[in-house]
Amino acid sequence: MYDDFILDKDYFIKVVEDIINLIEEQRDYLTDLDSAIGDGDHGFNLSIGFREVKKNLKDWQDKDLTFIFKKVGMTLLSKVGGASGPLYGSFFIKFGEAAQTKNEVNFKEFYNMFKAGIEAIEFRGKAKVGEKTMLDALKPGLDAFKDAIENDLEPKQAFEKFVEAAKKGAESTIPLVAKKGRAMRLGERAIGHLDPGAASSVMILEAFLKNMT
Ligand code: ADP
Ligand code: MG
Numbered sequence: 001m002y003d004d005f006i007l008d009k010d011y012f013i014k015v016v017e018d019i020i021n022l023i024e025e026q027r028d029y030l031t032d033l034d035s036a037i038g039d040g041d042h043g044f045n046l047s048i049g050f051r052e053v054k055k056n057l058k059d060w061q062d063k064d065l066t067f068i069f070k071k072v073g074m075t076l077l078s079k080v081g082g083a084s085g086p087l088y089g090s091f092f093i094k095f096g097e098a099a100q101t102k103n104e105v106n107f108k109e110f111y112n113m114f115k116a117g118i119e120a121i122e123f124r125g126k127a128k129v130g131e132k133t134m135l136d137a138l139k140p141g142l143d144a145f146k147d148a149i150e151n152d153l154e155p156k157q158a159f160e161k162f163v164e165a166a167k168k169g170a171e172s173t174i175p176l177v178a179k180k181g182r183a184m185r186l187g188e189r190a191i192g193h194l195d196p197g198a199a200s201s202v203m204i205l206e207a208f209l210k211n212m213t
Contacts, residue, residue, distance in 0.1 A: 002107035005155040009068075009103050011211055013061050016072060018207035020050045020057075026203055033196035037183040041082055042196040049080035049088075064103050069096025083181050084197055087121050087134065094120035107155045111145060114162075118142050129169075131179035132190060134197035141166030141205065156212050163205045170198035 023030075023046045030043030052075050060068045069092045077089030095117035099105050105113065118138045127133040129140065144165030148158035173195035178184045183195070 001152065002149065002155065005107040006104050007107070007110050007212075009061070009065065012065060012068065013057070014211045015207050016053065016057060016068075018210060019204055020054045022203045022207055023047055023050045023200070026200075030196050030200055033194055033199055036193040037178065037186055037190045038196065039082075039182055042084060042200065045080045045082045045084055046088070046200060049076040049085060052079045064101045065099035065105065066096045066101045069093065069099070072096075083125070084134070084200070087125050087197075090120040090124045091117040107158075108149070111149055114142055114145065125180065127180040130176065132173045132176040132183060132195045132198075133178075133180050134195070134201040136173045136176075136195065137166040137170040137198040137201040137205075140169040140172075141201075156209075159209050159212055163202070163209050166202050166205050170194065170202050173198045 023043070027043035027047045030046065031040055032043075034040050034042035053072050056071065056075065060071045073089045073092030073094075073096065075089075076085050076092060079085070080088065095113045098113040098116040099109065102109075118135075121127075121135060121138065125133065125135070127135050129136055141162045145158060145162035148161040153161065171194070174193065175191055176195075177188055178186065178190045178195070181197075183190045
């Protein structure tokens with residue numbers, strides 16, 4: 001079943017376009033979340049990065065998935081200030097590398113792309129689940145995705161499990177004290193607030209789900 005479920009380049013381009021739009025729409029919301037426990041720039045940071053992606057996407061889209069996501073990642077790395085730029089930048093670079101210069105991937109390969117991307121965030125940021133970061137959404141999400149695949153769920157259903165678990169994971173950051181990033185300085189005052197990076201991670205995953213048929 002998973003070998004025959006193909007995600008082509010059109011799919012990935014639409015996803016990137018939707019991420020660009022979502023980040024723009026949610027920019028102020030993300031910034032408000034970051035104002036509560038950080039320095040209030042998360043939405044702004046991501047919007048700068050994804051606006052730059054928008055400007056260049058047309059020039060990249062004739063190339064393979066590895067190339068496209070390398071460019072997306074490098075753009076975020078170079079344009080997005082703050083912790084999230086290098087983290088999302090590494091995510092997209094490794095996400096693309098796992099596509100092994102193909103123009104389309106099957107569902108198992110698609111899972112491997114997320115696995116590689118999320119491992120890159122862990123490697124770069126050294127955060128663990130429970131430290132009030134984007135990984136609190138992404139890690140349980142990826143685990144649920146893996147379980148769903150092991151249990152032979154239909155592809156779209158399996159990805160829904162990913163997004164569902166990521167949402168729950170993001171919400172689980174609300175009562176936490178931050179152990180990484182700027183929010184760490186707040187100590188107990190971070191309690192009661194949703195982590196902005198966990199929120200933006202869920203938005204990114206939703207763009208992948210929305211375009212899946
Ligand atoms: P900054 O904190 O430098 O202003 P942003 O506001 O753009 O950067 O991003 C903040 C988000 O980055 C946090 O909400 C958190 O999810 C994420 N983050 C910060 N440090 C780490 C880390 N070491 N590992 C994973 N995610 C992190
Ligand atoms: Mg910030």
